[in-house]
Amino acid sequence: MDNFFITKDFDWQIRRSSHLDRALNLVAKPFGFRANTAHFVDELIHHLSGLSFASTRSGVSTNVEQRMNMYHLVSQTIAYDIDGDLVEVGCNEGQSAVLIAKIIRSFNSEKKLHVYDSFEGLPATRTEDGESYRKGDLATSEDVLRNNFRIHGLELPTIHKGWFDQTLSEGLPEKVCFAHLDGDLYESIMVSLEYVYPRLTPGAICLIDDYCDTSINPNGWNHLPGVKEACDEFLAEKPEQICYLYSGAFTHGFFRKK
Numbered sequence: 001m002d003n004f005f006i007t008k009d010f011d012w013q014i015r016r017s018s019h020l021d022r023a024l025n026l027v028a029k030p031f032g033f034r035a036n037t038a039h040f041v042d043e044l045i046h047h048l049s050g051l052s053f054a055s056t057r058s059g060v061s062t063n064v065e066q067r068m069n070m071y072h073l074v075s076q077t078i079a080y081d082i083d084g085d086l087v088e089v090g091c092n093e094g095q096s097a098v099l100i101a102k103i104i105r106s107f108n109s110e111k112k113l114h115v116y117d118s119f120e121g122l123p124a125t126r127t128e129d130g131e132s133y134r135k136g137d138l139a140t141s142e143d144v145l146r147n148n149f150r151i152h153g154l155e156l157p158t159i160h161k162g163w164f165d166q167t168l169s170e171g172l173p174e175k176v177c178f179a180h181l182d183g184d185l186y187e188s189i190m191v192s193l194e195y196v197y198p199r200l201t202p203g204a205i206c207l208i209d210d211y212c213d214t215s216i217n218p219n220g221w222n223h224l225p226g227v228k229e230a231c232d233e234f235l236a237e238k239p240e241q242i243c244y245l246y247s248g249a250f251t252h253g254f255f256r257k258k
């Protein structure tokens with residue numbers, strides 16, 4: 001399968017709006033507003049001309065560089081037949097889950113995708129998490145995720161609704177070949193690692209969103225410092241180390257289970 005769908009289906013908003021929205025949100029967020037200029041412009045154009053721009057509301061969670069990295073990492077685990085299923089811990093509206101599901105389908109693989117989210121947004125933050133988010137941010141609904149899968153003609157993943165400590169303790173596949181950890185906060189990433197790590201099979205990939213190593217990339221967008229703190233703490237006594245990946249204005253890293 002070619003991977004042009006990564007830019008066609010998803011990445012039309014992020015390049016033209018993310019920096020502007022971040023600037024506007026500095027002013028708007030304390031008043032409870034969230035700027036999404038691309039969405040606003042597209043709604044306006046749609047209203048005036050009837051044209052639609054995208055099949056999913058995109059450009060919020062991941063950028064094209066991250067999706068390229070994810071494409072190759074997911075493909076690797078399937079092509080090399082690493083034992084186990086795929087999980088995304090923190091799926092929100094399913095932007096990256098749709099990408100993962102498309103790749104599974106392109107291989108005609110029997111592997112299953114499991115996704116996890118409260119759909120009520122983030123739990124309480126700690127000082128380690130910085131100022132980017134507050135409790136309840138990123139709330140969405142399972143229906144939005146289901147609709148995104150429907151739009152792309154994809155089989156639904158197994159959806160585990162609830163807080164990670166509950167859903168991961170009860171509903172993880174026995175073996176995991178690929179995990180995307182995208183819980184944003186120190187506690188959420190720590191609990192994800194505690195449950196997922198023992199299920200990763202040899203060669204499995206664990207990709208962690210928002211991991212930012214400013215010693216490698218001083219200009220990296222280090223907006224969720226709790227993510228790196230949790231990973232570094234968890235992996236300190238483990239044989240694996242994070243490989244920090246280039247991802248444009250966003251940031252993430254992965255490790256491969258030994």
Ligand SMILES: C[S@@+](CC[C@H](N)C(=O)[O-])C[C@H]1O[C@@H](n2cnc3c(N)ncnc32)[C@H](O)[C@@H]1O
Pocket residue numbers: 061062088089090091092093094095096097116117118119120121122123138139162163164165182183184185187188
């Ligand atoms: C950045 S979003 C995920 C974005 C998604 N991976 C994507 O690329 O579209 C983070 C999600 O993690 C969820 N989350 C964070 N901590 C959680 C926890 N402890 N339990 C359940 N959900 C949590 C939030 O509800 C939110 O939807």
